[in-house]
Amino acid sequence: QKEVEQNSGPLSVPEGAIASLNCTYSDRGSQSFFWYRQYSGKSPELIMFIYSNGDKEDGRFTAQLNKASQYVSLLIRDSQPSDSATYLCAVGGANSKLTFGKGITLSVRP
């Protein structure tokens, strides 16, 4: 059974700090890795995806992937109160089906 594990949280950081969100996965055959953000009462929205080992940056967000360690992370620089949400790690195989972690709730304190 494919598993995706995230830190239980919640995570609280002050405004302007770096938030670090971590995720591990069990299936070594996984090929695609995603971070979704979900505001309360809303559906998940895609923030980042990464397919290759290393870092991928998009604005204040950086996704990091280490396939050897089966580890993927999301860094949020200069955290803003509007970043307060639940962040879901998702891992995919060859058929576009995703397995989601339980999510971690981030709170950015003004």
Add this chain to the structure above:
Amino acid sequence: SAVISQKPSRDICQRGTSLTIQCQVDSQVTMMFWYRQQPGQSLTLIATANQGSEATYESGFVIDKFPISRPNLTFSTLTVSNMSPEDSSIYLCSVVISGANVLTFGAGSRLTVL
């Protein structure tokens, strides 16, 4: 990006009844999926909606309980049959757009079963 319309957005249902959720996409898609998100939980894949053929269900989900139709590339329905309070959840239609490899979600349908 695609616009995914789901309806109803929310409903309150009585135990033992059935409800059909519709999902309409404004673009042709390669894959359509139905997910469930129970209160305070993450997303669980129910099934892959296959165009013109029977859906492919994940472990723990069966066609009799969650019949799915997908008559064309842009439309699908999920029925939640013989509902019980345990079926109270958000049901999400999601798609992979042709030419892309990312999953996009509809706004979801929030069901409450009394």
